[in-house]
Amino acid sequence: MLSTGALRAHLLAARLAGPVATSRERSLRNYRLFAAGDPRVTLGLEPDWRWNERDLLRLMADKCGVSEDPEHRSGPDVIDPERTLTALDAFAERLGEAAARGAPVLFGTGHPHRLLGFYATLADAMSAAGCLVLTPAQGRCIDITTRFGLRTYNLDYVRGVALVREPQVEGAGCEPGAHTHSPLPVRVALDAAAEGDGPLPELVVGDHGWVCGAGQLGIEAIGLADTDDPALFVGEAEGRVAVAVPLDDAVRSDYYRPLTRYVLNRACLSQ
Numbered sequence: 671m672l673s674t675g676a677l678r679a680h681l682l683a684a685r686l687a688g689p690v691a692t693s694r695e696r697s698l699r700n701y702r703l704f705a706a707g708d709p710r711v712t713l714g715l716e717p718d719w720r721w722n723e724r725d726l727l728r729l730m731a732d733k734c735g736v737s738e739d740p741e742h743r744s745g746p747d748v749i750d751p752e753r754t755l756t757a758l759d760a761f762a763e764r765l766g767e768a769a770a771r772g773a774p775v776l777f778g779t780g781h782p783h784r785l786l787g788f789y790a791t792l793a794d795a796m797s798a799a800g801c802l803v804l805t806p807a808q809g810r811c812i813d814i815t816t817r818f819g820l821r822t823y824n825l826d827y828v829r830g831v832a833l834v835r836e837p838q839v840e841g842a843g844c845e846p847g848a849h850t851h852s853p854l855p856v857r858v859a860l861d862a863a864a865e866g867d868g869p870l871p872e873l874v875v876g877d878h879g880w881v882c883g884a885g886q887l888g889i890e891a892i893g894l895a896d897t898d899d900p901a902l903f904v905g906e907a908e909g910r911v912a913v914a915v916p917l918d919d920a921v922r923s924d925y926y927r928p929l930t931r932y933v934l935n936r937a938c939l940s941q
Contacts, residue, residue: 671935672928677758678751681917684925687751690918692897694747697736700898701726713901714853714883718908726900733903734916747897749916757915758929762936764873764892764912765792769799769939773872776804776863778832778856780878781919782847785894786831788926789875793830795939803830804871807862811837814852823848825855832859832880853883860887877902877919885910894919 681687703711705723721729724740731738735750768775775796777789797803805827812823812834823834826847833847834855856879863870874884874891881893882901892913895902899919905911917929934940 671940672932674755677928677932678755680925680928681751681754684921686917686921686925686929687749687754689746689748690897691920692747692918694737694743694745697730697747697898698723698727698743701730701900704900704904710851711899711901712882713851713879713899714857714886715901715905715910716886717904721900721904726904729903729907730897730900733906733914734897736897749897749918754915754917757913758933759936760913761892761915762933764890765796765875765933766937766939768873768890769796769801769937771872772800772802774802774804774869775873775875776806776832776856776859776871776884777830778859778874778876778880779847780833780850780852780876780880782828782831782833783849784920784923785877785926786828786833786846787923788894788930789831790829791930792875792933792939795934795937797830799939802869804859804863804868805830805832806859806866806868810858810862812852812854812858814850814854816850823850823855825858832856832876851878853879853886856880856883857887860884860889881905881911881914885912896920 700711730736777793779785793803810825877893881891885891885905894915896919902914906914
């Protein structure tokens with residue numbers, strides 16, 4: 671079993687925590703956009719409270735360990751590894767509870783290039799524990815607004831993990847999928863599950879709009895979030911997101927493998 675100390679050292683060495691690649695400028699920009707209600711950063715969450723930039727900075731300092739000083743405006747942002755470890759323990763606890771009761775679960779990612787392997791290994795373990803890993807709306811077309819305008823994507827599943835693909839990409843099915851923050855994919859998946867004969871998920875695991883979109887609809891949701899993703903931490907503070915784990919969500923995919931082992935051990939799902 672990977673010890674807490676070894677994982678802490680890995681988080682810092684891989685820059686999953688500590689000084690991360692996400693810039694302070696980008697984080698502050700997204701806090702401003704969230705405060706203005708910009709859907710690109712609210713990720714499907716409709717906050718109960720009115721969050722201003724100062725409120726968000728305090729929240730992110732508490733949840734992630736970023737500097738609370740509003741005059742600190744440049745350089746790399748910082749994540750406290752102790753907060754990451756605490757949140758990973760809570761994440762594993764929720765996963766273990768769902769496995770123990772055989773809950774149907776839905777996995778989805780807006781970061782398939784980086785996080786697909788992390789979620790896929792968890793999905794394999796949940797399936798082996800007797801949980802139904804759901805794959806509703808396979809192949810469904812979804813129109814998502816991007817900075818390039820309205821684009822049509824296809825909802826796909828790889829090893830039980832939902833993602834979206836650009837249908838015009840040559841060799842679709844081989845490339846890992848597209849990056850997205852949109853909550854539309856989880857809404858489409860949940861609508862399809864509700865319309866079909868299968869169950870709705872009791873737990874959604876993922877990031878970005880997958881977590882916020884599910885949490886907004888009242889489904890237990892847990893996931894990973896960077897310092898420029900305040901929506902998940904706002905959702906956690908307001909009780910709509912069960913667990914948000916602070917870490918850099920865009921490092922090399924193999925750097926997440928120790929986290930997977932740690933979570934599976936903590937959740938008593940190691941095979």
